Amino acid sequence: MELQKITHAARRRYEDACGAAHALDLVGERWALLVIRELMLGPKRFSDIRAGLPGISANVLTQRLEGLEAAGVLARKRLPPPASAQVYELTPWGYESEPIFQALGRWAARSPSHDPSLPLSAVSLLLSFRTMFDPERARDLDARIGLRLGEESFLVRIADGRIRAVRGAAAGTDLVLTGEAPAVAAAVYGGQSLAALEAAGALRVEGDRALAERFVTLFPLPPKVA
C-alpha cells in the first residue's frame, strides 16, 4: 500500500523504452508543448507566455515551467539590472523540438475538424510559416518582410528557396504587414484578400504590394482528408 503510493507519486509515467513514450513523459502533459511553442522564437516572460496561451491558468503555467525546467527543456534567466526581469528560454535541446511541431502541424492541418479561424498567437503563425513554406512557390524570390503582430515584431527573410523567421524589429524591409496574427492568417490561410482585410481595418500593408500578394501564396495547406 505505502510502497504503491510512493511508486505512483513519482509522477505518472509510461514505463516504456519507446522514444515517443519518453517524449510524452517529458512534454506530454496538458499545455506543456504549447508552452514550448511560445518560446520557440526566443525567450519570454511569464505574462507574455500566458498571453499567447488563451485559457491556461497561472498555477498550471507555473507547474509546467517547473517541469520543463527540470526536464532540461528550458531555463530561467534573470536579465541584467537595467531591465531586471525574469525570462524563460529554451535550451539548445529544447529548440531542437521544432520538428515535433512541424510533424504535428502538418498532420493536423489535414484533419476534418481543424478550424483555422480560431485565435492564433503570433509565434504560432511564424512557426506555421516555417512549416508550410513551399520552396517551389518561392523560386527566384528574394525578399525581406517585416511583421508587426500586436506587441511582437518579426523579420521574415526569403531567399534561395528557404525561409528564415526570427523575432526582431521590422526595419529595412521591402514590406511591412501590421495587424493581429489572426488577420494575417486570414490572408495566408483563409483565402481572404488583402484589400478586404485592409478595408476592414484589420491589416495594414506598407511597401511592395505585389510582394504582399505573392507572400500570401507561399504557404499552401495540405488537402483535407475525407
Add this chain to the structure above:
Amino acid sequence: MELQKITHAARRRYEDACGAAHALDLVGERWALLVIRELMLGPKRFSDIRAGLPGISANVLTQRLEGLEAAGVLARKRLPPPASAQVYELTPWGYESEPIFQALGRWAARSPSHDPSLPLSAVSLLLSFRTMFDPERARDLDARIGLRLGEESFLVRIADGRIRAVRGAAAGTDLVLTGEAPAVAAAVYGGQSLAALEAAGALRVEGDRALAERFVTLFPLPPKVA
C-alpha cells in the same frame, strides 16, 4: 453555471488555430498516441493493443478507441465470419501520423533521462528501426531479415539504402532473430553482444550470422545532450 458545464463538457480543447494545438486536441490525451503507435504496423484486437501498453486500464483504452474513432484516426472492423473478431485499424490519414512518432522519438532519444532498458513493445522496436535507420551504414546492403518477437512476426527488408518493416511471417529470409523485443533492443541499442544474449537464452540467431552482426549497427542513436 449550467452553460459553463455544457461548454466544458465538449471535452477540454485548446481554442487555438495552431496546427500543433489541434493535433493535441485529437491525440493529446494520455495514452492516445501510444494506442496509435500500436496500430502503426497493422490492425490489432483490443487485447493485443493492451498487451503492448503495460499500465493502460481497459476502460481508458475503450475511451481512447472511441475518441480516436470519432476523430477519424482509426476505424473498427469486424473480420469476416471464419475469424469473427473485431479489430481496430488506422485510417490512411491515421497512418500518416508516423512522422510525429519519428520526431518525438528522435528528440527524446537525446534526453538525459531516457532509459532504453525499460520494457518495449514489438511495434515500438520496429518503428524505432524505421526512425533510426542510417542509410550510410547500410550502403550496398541487400538483405531480408525476419523477426519473431513473442507472438508477433515481422519482415525487415533493407535495400538501396532504404528500410521497409512490415508485419508478416519470417519466411524466405537471410536471417531470423527470435526473442522478446527488449532482447533485440539490447543488441541494437544497448550495445550487448549477440553472443552474450544467445548464451543467456534471450535471443536466437538463425541464418547469416555476419548479417546479424552488421544489422545491429544500422541504427545509431543520436548523442545524448548534457
Add this chain to the structure above:
DNA sequence: CTGTATCCGTGTTGATACTG
C-alpha cells in the same frame, strides 16, 4: 474470450481570489 459499464480513491486541472 473480447470487450463494456460502473464504482471508487486519488491526482490533475482550471477558475477565482489573493499576495509580494
Add this chain to the structure above:
DNA sequence: CAGTATCAACACGGATACAG
C-alpha cells in the same frame, strides 16, 4: 508583473461485474 492559495470538477487507474 509574477506568481501562490484554495477549492470544485474532472480524468485516471484499479477492481469488479457484466454482456456477446
